[in-house]
Amino acid sequence: MSQAFSDLAPRLWGFFTSIRLTVVLLLALALVAVVGTIVPQGEPAANYLARFGPDSGALLVRLGFTNLYGSPWFLLPVGLLTLNLLACLTRGLPQAIRRVAQPLSWETARNLPERGRFYLPADQDPQNLVCQVLRREVGRPRSVSPESGKIVFFLERGRFRPLGPYLIHLSLLLILAGGLVGKFWGQEGRLLLHEGETAGSFVLQGDRTKPLDFQVRLDDFRVDYYQQGIPAEFRSDLTFFRNGREVAKAVCRVNEPVTFGGLTFYQSSYGARPNGPVKLKVCQGEDCHQVEAPMRQALTLPGGQAQMMAVRLDGNLMGTGPAVMVAYKSGPGHPLVFWVSKDHPELAENPDTPFYQPGPQRLTLESLPFQYFSVFQVRRDPGVWWVYSGFLLCLPGFILAFLLPAQRWAVTLSQKPDGRWEGRLLGASPRAREDFAIKTDRVLMRLKQKL
């Protein structure tokens, strides 16, 4: 039993520290993500049955493909990746710290791999030359002279480089942890408020109602448009109450969320609903009638040949003011669909607009009482700070890992019996060999040419 365990432990350790596991997991996650972009996520089951057919649709739902990022297909590889990262960190970080804590010593420097030799005449001051070349090409060297006639110059660049990858991996762990914290301790839901309405709760995902420990009222909602009829701004004016007393007012816009009582409110969508009868005037030539059109109910117009239905209402359609969408049918054939504007009845004659009414009857609005509602995304996510600290931590990680390559340099000089100096250029840069080779060639050339 304990024998089997002592066998198992190193094997598990080997499994979790292998970079091959990393590659397999990243591939698996990529595959999951591909499926996730092909199968739309998080829609009601009926949508899948309609789109993919009853059999395949039901299979997709049952396999969890419609909620991939909450299913084992995704959580298992992410969990393994977390263990993988943790294991690699446990294995490598102490070593990296030890290495960083130990600056380059001349004894170590003397044993770096040799990159080339050069010779200097006895009458030249070798110290000065080597110092100058190194200083110009690499950085200021230190030097020691362990015995007379021997000098070692050495220096180190990118000493903290070995920490870089671990900072990056640590930041990934922080981000993953933040995701988990958000998933388990966060709350996410929606709040729909009509103008003037006060709410004391919001709706969590899965339709559960969650009470608030305060109240929030939508005082006003507005959409502004550019001249071209493109929305410029959605704006909700909110008032917050505690125990019936007003405590704060705030404006919520897209890109400008509002935080109150630990919850953040994001402007997410909006709409308008009628709060009274829609009254239209239907004219054929001089012959006009008033009709009252309840929403989404078919109505036979006076004269008996035509039918209409008010389908939708918009509080400010493309910047032209309130309008109602009407389906209109006279005689056989498909119904026509057009908008009727309250403030700009003349648009009905313009064939280039969605307001165009080909006739024979002309519809105009008498009254269109309505009220806006605004929909907010409501969230509390204690994991965000973990995620953000992961973001911040990975920046120095990138700088260390990629922009400051570790290089160790040394030049040893030893005087020959005839007084000449023999120089050896030594050095190593394990993660950037090609660049380092180019650099050593240049330094060696300068040393040989005596600048």
Place this chain on the structure above:
Amino acid sequence: MISSIIGLVTLAYLFAGIFFVGAALWNSARLKSWARLLLFGGLAAHLGAFLARWVESYGVAAQHAAPQSFGDAVRLAVLQVPMSNFYESLVFFSLCLPLLGLLTFRRHLHGFLGSLVALFAALLLAYASLGVDSSIKPLMPALKSNWLLIHVLTAFLGYAAFALAFGAALIYLWQSRPGPAASKGAAAAAFREMDRLIYQAVVLGFIFLTLGILTGAVWADQAWGRYWSWDPKETWSLITWFVYAGLLHARLVKGWAGRRIAWIAVLGFMAVLFTYFGVSFLLSGLHSYLT
């Protein structure tokens, strides 16, 4: 005016591309300097057109709501950076290619690599001019954020660096194809150099792509209350990121080099292209430029 400058820039890049190939085939210094002149001249005009469009779209926005103070004006200028629709993003992407090439691989920006860069930039611009709506539209509410500039800037610099790596990888794969000429003396030195370029461009691209993803997450957190929504564009940028993370580990930890790394760089750029074009055309989501 701006669109005719863009037309001329397209031609300049096209001829620069052709001349670079000619210069490499016939070893002609004269053609090479012509090609460089065209590329850099094109780049200068391209930059000018970009700035002119920035000024113009600032003007359009200022007409709607005139800035009240200097701070307002600066904020409006940042918001109106011309990177907010498909056309503008194509123009900016093609601007990044020669610009980044010039800033990072100046010494190598000639021959086949110079030609690929110039031709790819020309192709993007031609597509932008001929196939995409170029009118200046005011900003939708979701795009009115200071994060737009830094997010799009880093993302497209990343794409451009990956495009450079892709070009270098294509050249590497071609030059090092199995055959009698490969791996001998000067040729071997030349494609060791190409191998180094691939790696350096990938590192650069990886840093920029990471910054692009992070700034995008911060922005999404502000605008929609979620730093990650598994929207197709986000998901595909993550897939792309995985591919390049794999490349870097293979190279740094496993010591891979040469053709295997070049193939991964090609694969990675396919993922980039899908993230940029495929997602916009084939899948719908928050990032769709086309609606």
